[in-house]
Amino acid sequence: xxxxxxxxxxxxxxxxxxxxxxxxxxxxxxxxxxxxxxxxxxxxxxxxxxxxxxxxxxxxxxxxxxxxxxxxxxxxxxxxxxxxxxxxxxxxxxxxxxxxxxxxxxxxxxxxxxxxxxxxxxxxxxxxxxxxxxxxxxxxxxxxxxxxxxxxxxxxxxxxxxxxxxxxxxxxxxx
Amino acid sequence: xxxxxxxxxxxxxxxxxxxxxxxxxxxxxxxxxxxxxxxxxxxxxxxxxxxxxxxxxxxxxxxxxxxxxxxxxxxxxxxxxxxxxxxxxxxxxxxxxxxxxxxxxxxxxxxxxxxxxxxxxxxxxxxxxxxxxxxxxxxxxxxxxxxxxxxxxxxxxxxxxxxxxxxxxxxxxxx
Numbered sequence: 001x002x003x004x005x006x007x008x009x010x011x012x013x014x015x016x017x018x019x020x021x022x023x024x025x026x027x028x029x030x031x032x033x034x035x036x037x038x039x040x041x042x043x044x045x046x047x048x049x050x051x052x053x054x055x056x057x058x059x060x061x062x063x064x065x066x067x068x069x070x071x072x073x074x075x076x077x078x079x080x081x082x083x084x085x086x087x088x089x090x091x092x093x094x095x096x097x098x099x100x101x102x103x104x105x106x107x108x109x110x111x112x113x114x115x116x117x118x119x120x121x122x123x124x125x126x127x128x129x130x131x132x133x134x135x136x137x138x139x140x141x142x143x144x145x146x147x148x149x150x151x152x153x154x155x156x157x158x159x160x161x162x163x164x165x166x167x168x169x170x171x172x173x174x175x
Numbered sequence: 176x177x178x179x180x181x182x183x184x185x186x187x188x189x190x191x192x193x194x195x196x197x198x199x200x201x202x203x204x205x206x207x208x209x210x211x212x213x214x215x216x217x218x219x220x221x222x223x224x225x226x227x228x229x230x231x232x233x234x235x236x237x238x239x240x241x242x243x244x245x246x247x248x249x250x251x252x253x254x255x256x257x258x259x260x261x262x263x264x265x266x267x268x269x270x271x272x273x274x275x276x277x278x279x280x281x282x283x284x285x286x287x288x289x290x291x292x293x294x295x296x297x298x299x300x301x302x303x304x305x306x307x308x309x310x311x312x313x314x315x316x317x318x319x320x321x322x323x324x325x326x327x328x329x330x331x332x333x334x335x336x337x338x339x340x341x342x343x344x345x346x347x348x349x350x
Contacts, residue, residue, distance in 0.1 A: 003336040007202050011329075018197035022189050022322075027182050127339035134338035141337050144330035145346035147197075148323045154186075155319035161178040162316050163309035164302035171320040 003133045005112065008140045012105055015143035016098040019046070019150070024094055031090060033157040042150045046093045049146055052076070053100045057139045058107050064122030064132055065111060072125040108136070178308045180287065183315045187280055190318035191273040194221070194325070199269055206265060208332040217325045221268045224321055227251070228275045232314045233282050239297030239307055240286060247300040283311070 023031065023042055034041045040048065056076040063073050088096070112118075118133035155171045166172050198206065198217055209216045215223065231251040238248050263271070287293075293308035330346045341347050 022193035137333045137336035138340035144326040147326045151319040151322045158312045161312035165313035169320045
C-alpha cells in the first residue's frame with residue numbers, strides 16, 4: 001500500500017491548476033475535438049470533474065463515515081454533466097473547479113483528521129465493501145485518468161498531421 | 176490536416192506551466208515512482224523534454240529550412256538525458272524547461288514567419304522525407320505524450336490502493 005492522506009491531497013491540490021494552465025485560452029479547435037460520437041471533449045471532461053466534486057467524492061466519504069458498510073452509497077451518475085447542460089464558458093468552469101476542489105480539500109481534512117482509521121469501510125452499490133483509503137485514493141487517480149484523457153483527446157487532433165512520427169508518439173496509439 | 180502554427184504554439188506555450196503546476200512541490204514518492212526497470216520517473220521525463228528542447232526540435236527545424244531534403248537531420252538520441260546525469264533538482268529543471276521553451280518559441284516564430292511554406296521537406300534519418308508541418312506538429316504532440324506518461328506513471332503508484340475502482344480508472348490499464 002502506498003496510500004497516504006497528505007500525498008493524496010498533494011495530487012488533489014495540483015490537478016485544477018495544472019488543467020487551468022493547460023486549457024485556459026486554448027483555441028476552440030483543441031477544446032472541441034473528441035475521439036468520436038459519445039466521447040467527451042476537454043470541456044466536457046471538466047464538467048464531469050465538477051459534477052464529481054459536487055456529488056461524488058465528499059458526499060461518499062461523509063456517507064461512509066456516517067453509515068459504515070451497512071448502507072450502500074447513493075449511486076453516482078457518471079453522465080449527469082452531459083444532461084445538466086453545464087452553463088458557462090470553460091474559463092469559469094476551470095475557476096469553479098479550482099474553488100470547489102479547494103473547498104472540498106478543506107472538508108476532507110475536517111472529515112478525516114490524521115488519526116482516522118483509513119481501513120474503515122463503506123458499501124459501494126456495485127463493488128460492495130470498500131475502504132475509506134480506497135475511496136480517497138480513487139479520487140486522486142480519477143484526476144490522473146482525466147488529465148491523461150484530455151491530453152490524449154487533444155493529441156488525436158494531430159494524428160495525421162505528425163506523419164511518420166506517429167510511431168514514436170505512444171499517445172496516438174491509445175483511445 | 177488540422178495543423179496550424181499558432182495553435183501548435185498554444186500547446187507548446189502551455190505544457191511547461193501545466194507540468195510545473197502538476198509536479199512542483201510533490202513528494203518524492205510521486206516523483207520517483209516508475210513503471211519498472213528501464214522506464215522513466217517524472218523527473219526523468221522532464222530531463223528528456225529539456226534535452227529535446229536543446230538538441231531536437233529547433234535544431235531540426237533550422238536544419239530542414241537550411242538543407243531541405245538533401246541531407247538527413249543529425250540523429251537525436253532519445254536516451255541522452257539518462258547519461259548526462261541531469262544535474263539540479265526538479266524545481267530548477269521545471270524552471271529551465273519554461274525558460275528554454277519560451278526562448279525556443281521565439282526562435283520558432285523567427286524561423287517560420289506566417290508566410291512560410293509548411294509543406295517544404297527535410298530528411299529524417301529513419302523516416303525519410305518529412306514536412307516542416309509534421310515536424311512542428313510532432314513537437315506539440317510530443318508534449319502531450321509525455322504529460323500523459325507522467326500522470327500514468329504516477330497513477331500506477333496507487334494501482335493496488337484504489338481497490339475495486341481500478342476497473343473504472345482507465346489510466347491503470349495502460350503502460
